[in-house]
Amino acid sequence: MRVLVTGAAGAIGQVVTTGLLERGHDVVALDLVAAEGFDGHWYPVDCADPDAVATVFEEQHLDAVVHLAGVPDERSLTDELTSHVVTTAALLDAMVTHRVTRIVYASSNHAVGRTPHTDLLTADAAPRADTFYGVAKVAAESLLRLYADRHGIDAVACRIGSFLDRPETTRHLATWLSPADCVRMVEAALTATAPGYAVLYGISANTRAWWDLAPGRELGYHPEDDAERWADSIPAREQDEDEAAYVGGPFALEAFHRAALASSAERG
Numbered sequence: 001m002r003v004l005v006t007g008a009a010g011a012i013g014q015v016v017t018t019g020l021l022e023r024g025h026d027v028v029a030l031d032l033v034a035a036e037g038f039d040g041h042w043y044p045v046d047c048a049d050p051d052a053v054a055t056v057f058e059e060q061h062l063d064a065v066v067h068l069a070g071v072p073d074e075r076s077l078t079d080e081l082t083s084h085v086v087t088t089a090a091l092l093d094a095m096v097t098h099r100v101t102r103i104v105y106a107s108s109n110h111a112v113g114r115t116p117h118t119d120l121l122t123a124d125a126a127p128r129a130d131t132f133y134g135v136a137k138v139a140a141e142s143l144l145r146l147y148a149d150r151h152g153i154d155a156v157a158c159r160i161g162s163f164l165d166r167p168e169t170t171r172h173l174a175t176w177l178s179p180a181d182c183v184r185m186v187e188a189a190l191t192a193t194a195p196g197y198a199v200l201y202g203i204s205a206n207t208r209a210w211w212d213l214a215p216g217r218e219l220g221y222h223p224e225d226d227a228e229r230w231a232d233s234i235p236a237r238e239q240d241e242d243e244a245a246y247v248g249g250p251f252a253l254e255a256f257h258r259a260a261l262a263s264s265a266e267r268g
């Protein structure tokens, strides 16, 4: 499969690019920054620029897209919408034009982050963002669903938990996604038969998981790692109880309450 990986220079992008190549796929890479040590097609462009994205699709014969480009933290609402919604729109429009029918999207637990953490969260949980970042992920998911309905695109939104080499906090014992499982997740989402629009939770097979792995398993994602292996080495912190109150952990707390739009002073 010939796959466009956006955000290929990022933490997840590097792991996914290497993993897909190791599994025999062809990767065309895109990122704002220039390639470092990548032996293949690399486009140093802004994924929010529809003309730049269209050029990639005109020059490359693609089978699928893995969309990882985006700022993974909290900025102003407009920055978040550009980073997650406009980039997704540029890709989806190019996919329709060039008849590319599969996209795997790096959504986030923050799309449902303000949901109180009680029972196991299922994939049909109503959108409930905890931040502007989460709002943008909700909107990007909605756009994927619109293009699935209108154009028959297969779109898998992976609500990723905490992608790290190893868990570092008590919350991560529930939310961790290991690098190896991340590659398993992306490949399953790329190759699942006719998923239509689907949501899965991007976490490892954590003993303390807060989120349901069944939707992922239905798509062929079978995680093998478990954060529990590190449980004894993770020190308790004062914030642990607050971080366990909502699905989105620290993002759902007051420290993230801020104005939606950057003031003119902030814009310079």
Ligand SMILES: NC(=O)c1ccc[n+]([C@@H]2O[C@H](COP(=O)([O-])OP(=O)(O)OC[C@H]3O[C@@H](n4cnc5c(N)ncnc54)[C@H](O)[C@@H]3O)[C@@H](O)[C@H]2O)c1
Residues within 6 Å of the ligand: 006, 007, 008, 009, 010, 011, 012, 013, 030, 031, 032, 033, 045, 046, 047, 048, 067, 068, 069, 070, 071, 072, 073, 083, 087, 106, 107, 108, 109, 159, 160, 161, 162, 163, 164
């Ligand atoms: N890391 C996590 O735990 C986590 C959790 C949930 C969701 N996600 C999502 O996964 C994706 C990747 O996250 P990450 O942790 O690898 O982030 P990262 O910051 O390490 O990588 C993101 C990459 O995207 C590139 N990028 C950003 N905006 C771009 C644009 N407009 N055009 C082209 N390239 C652009 C950056 O240069 C960077 O290389 C993001 O969408 C993030 O929201 C990550």
